[in-house]
Amino acid sequence: MVLSTTAHQEDTAMLKTETPARDHATLDQYPTTELVNVFVDDQVKAVEAVRAAAPRIAAAITAALPRIEAGGRLIYVGAGTSGRLGVLDSVELNPTFSWPHGRAVALLAGGESAMFVAVEGAEDDHDQGAADLASVKVDAGDVVLLLAASGFTPYVLGALRAARSAGALTIGFSNNADAPVANEAEIGVVLDTGSEIISGSTRLKAGTSQKIALNTFSSGLMVRLNKVYGNLMVDFRATNAKLVRRAIRLTAFASGADEAAAKAVLEQCGYHVKTAIVALIKQTSVEQAQALLEASRGSVRDAIA
Template sequence: MLKTETPSAEHAQLDQYPTTELINTLVDDQTNAVKAVRAAAPRLAAAVTAALPRMEAGGRLIYVGAGTSGRLGLLDSVELYPTFSWPHERALALLAGGQQAMFVAVEGAEDDLEQGAADLIATNPTANDVVLLLAASGATPYVLGALRAARAAGALTVGFANNTDSPVAGEAEIGVTLDTGAEIISGSTRLKAGTSQKIALNTFSSALMVRLNKVYGNLMVDLKPTNAKLVLRAVRLTMFATGADESAARAALEQCDFHVKVAIVALSKKTSIDQARALLEAARGSVRQALAA
């Protein structure tokens, strides 16, 4: 039996716990998700290293999953645009059962190996794409179908699973096993198995964006200010990075469509917006290198 499906030997009387003890037990078990991701850190680092040149060459991130895993992949893909200005068309998410499965479970969709392959092929994968394949069991047919189609197309495949020796991790070019063991509520992989996948995806995509010069120091300088909160964040980030007052920071941002990187370089080097853009382009988007030029 898969570890994620094996009834836990602990907390066999969970349904009889007082509510406070029940809450504490569920929370405490989540710490095992962090430990599982920490153990997989070398594999995540290998995935970032392999993905970087493909992204620099114009490749896409394509997330594939079913159920909770698929929804977590879709969430990571969606958040890349406002956080890092990563283009929508370069972060795709394939969910067994289609987009409606984000809100309503589509029973049986995850068992369709051929549909997984067909959905992946429909994205016209290339060798520069990175396909992230998510399955707590590590054997979801829909995900395996997509994995095999991605490999046939020459794309980089990164398989995430919560069981050791799984097909998804074993058949992918880079396998990331998040060994979270049995769940407190037997088989409910929306618990710590899901948490570990969320952490792993956050870690992978954030590290990749750092390597793509989307971060200066630890500042989120390539955000897309799509609402009032993010506009204020852009102003604060510019002020913090340059020492400029709010008026000067806002004025520079208004001249460059609130592109924080450009405003930082323009203010720090006391140059024009056009010159700041040119410096950043020559530095491949690196604020640090543009400031040193």
């Protein structure tokens, strides 16, 4: 079922994200410096909206953790700006935390080409959202993140309802209260950013708030999955010269060894930072360090305790 544009407009007509901002009615007449300041200052409201939603984001991490620990996937679903932000978050998990590509799936209304060229009508297709979700064989072990600034996007709602039918955990992100994306998800995260300076352009602070919320959710989840030691990024792949240097610096910093010793151990373990840190601190072999990490479910802190 493709929801008509008219019906979609009727659903969203009175939403805060669609309401003109009365305090900037002469925006087109602002001097350029003032124009820039207004845009920048308005972004502060994105941070405030995410801070207000922090308890819901924490609840989402807690609910997602058991499924992800058991081997489930993170599946992002969205359209337009929201969908592209979901793609971005999913793609960055592998280089940052060595998260397997197959366990971070992003579905974007209009398909992969919509990442680069807007496919505006695709968001109105409820059935395609359900079909796209079914195509990745979602099941009860998965965590599905539904992203829609309005909270009414038919494509996202189709995927949401299909995810619930499959038993997956659903987490809905919306920039409007009392919208179905948040209300129908098991955990709804409302990012109340209000009206936009350019009326209806949710690529502004609504988009910023979604980016912050997704970063916070996925990074918090990765911390709980032992991808971080202290506040150090210790579970990444050293796939280029910059990352090799980073691996050496972090290993030396975390273990207290000099960089030469850190590099020597890293070379023995294929530049796996966790293994090198444990081997250096425990003064043991790479093989024993790997065994300690496996026994501690990947936690550097527990492995060296």
